[in-house]
Amino acid sequence: MLTQTINEEKLLAEFEAKINAEIKIEPKDWMPDEYRKHLIRQMSQHAHSEVIGMQPEGNWITRAPSLRSKKILLAKIQDEGGHGLYLYSAAETLGVSRDQFIQWLHEGKAKYSSVFNYPTLNWADIGAIGWLVDGAAITNQVSLQRTSYGPYSRAMVRICKEESFHQRQGYEIMWRMMEGTVDQQKMAQDAIDRWWWPALMMFGPHDTDSPRTSLAMKWRIKRESNDQLREKFINKTISQAEIIGLKVPDPNLIRNEDGTFKHGDINWDEFWQVVGGNGPCNQQRLEHHFNVHKEGAWVRESAIAYNIKHTNNQ
Ligand code: 3HC
Numbered sequence: 001m002l003t004q005t006i007n008e009e010k011l012l013a014e015f016e017a018k019i020n021a022e023i024k025i026e027p028k029d030w031m032p033d034e035y036r037k038h039l040i041r042q043m044s045q046h047a048h049s050e051v052i053g054m055q056p057e058g059n060w061i062t063r064a065p066s067l068r069s070k071k072i073l074l075a076k077i078q079d080e081g082g083h084g085l086y087l088y089s090a091a092e093t094l095g096v097s098r099d100q101f102i103q104w105l106h107e108g109k110a111k112y113s114s115v116f117n118y119p120t121l122n123w124a125d126i127g128a129i130g131w132l133v134d135g136a137a138i139t140n141q142v143s144l145q146r147t148s149y150g151p152y153s154r155a156m157v158r159i160c161k162e163e164s165f166h167q168r169q170g171y172e173i174m175w176r177m178m179e180g181t182v183d184q185q186k187m188a189q190d191a192i193d194r195w196w197w198p199a200l201m202m203f204g205p206h207d208t209d210s211p212r213t214s215l216a217m218k219w220r221i222k223r224e225s226n227d228q229l230r231e232k233f234i235n236k237t238i239s240q241a242e243i244i245g246l247k248v249p250d251p252n253l254i255r256n257e258d259g260t261f262k263h264g265d266i267n268w269d270e271f272w273q274v275v276g277g278n279g280p281c282n283q284q285r286l287e288h289h290f291n292v293h294k295e296g297a298w299v300r301e302s303a304i305a306y307n308i309k310h311t312n313n314q
Pocket of ligand 1: 045
């Protein structure tokens with residue numbers, strides 16, 4: 001028993017030396033159980049978010065106002081599906097199967113980003129999602145490019161290249177609406193009113209209320225804390241809103257002398273209600289995912305059968 005403890009301590013010291021030397025941890029490397037568990041949770045939830053996030057936008061493909069906007073939205077949604085696949089593949093390197101991730105999602109044991117549990121009421125919402133939700137996601141994902149786990153870091157590098165297009169196409173929708181009729185301007189302002197706070201909640205609870213942040217920072221899974229990333233997003237986005245004439249719905253927003261901002265209180269009761277499954281669309285999102293996953297079983301089985309047949313014939 002004593003030998004095992006000494007050996008584990010040696011392995012942990014070597015692991016932490018690699019982390020501190022900015023050497024990526026790879027799937028076959030020794031890692032503490034807590035490191036593996038944190039990544040399995042975070043990476044699978046990240047993947048679920050990418051896939052579930054396709055639903056609110058998918059509702060507007062057939063109602064896009066022009067062929068150009070329909071093509072852009074289709075490209076974006078297709079990207080999100082691909083991001084989910086990269087992330088499931090990266091998460092599987094930790095020793096958990098994709099089927100197991102999907103099962104945990106359907107059983108309510110795994111989460112996805114709370115922001116996707118709000119309804120998309122009109123086309124301005126599609127602009128707000130691209131600009132604010134993907135803008136928040138980019139802020140987090142650019143930081144995660146430097147995460148200590150190799151497969152996650154490499155997936156982030158690939159995903160971030162596509163996310164910047166997502167944010168810009170959303171901002172363009174909002175910009176065009178603010179150059180449009182008074183009714184279109186009102187729609188755009190109503191959309192930021194409804195999506196601003198759920199976008200801030202994407203970064204998670206305050207650092208003081210985030211049970212995982214300290215270990216995640218120590219082992220460089222996270223390179224910046226929830227609050228640091230939230231502030232980075234706010235400071236970048238408010239000037240973008242002001243340029244096109246939109247007002248951020250925060251009556252208690254403070255503009256600091258250095259040009260940064262201090263946001264008003266976030267409604268954490270709402271956050272935990274939505275995270276806990278009681279948001280406006282939680283049930284609809286999960287039911288849709290469950291039904292489509294069941295209906296798509298034949299596609300997965302056919303692909304597996306095809307691969308087995310062609311692998312055996314080689
Ligand atoms: N939605 C749902 N659950 C959330 C949440 C949110 N916005 N923020 C926090 N939580 C959950 C956490 O999962 C954790 O619950 P758990 O222990 O049951 O998993 C609990 O609240 C406490 O939060 P912590 O801050 O302690 O948890 P984390 O350290 O995991 O930090 C996080 C939360 C910042 C979201 C982190 O998990 C993270 O960086 N994840 C990767 C990025 C990600 O998932 N982004 C989601 C959006 S992806 C996207 O938007 C796609 C884009 O293309 C549109």
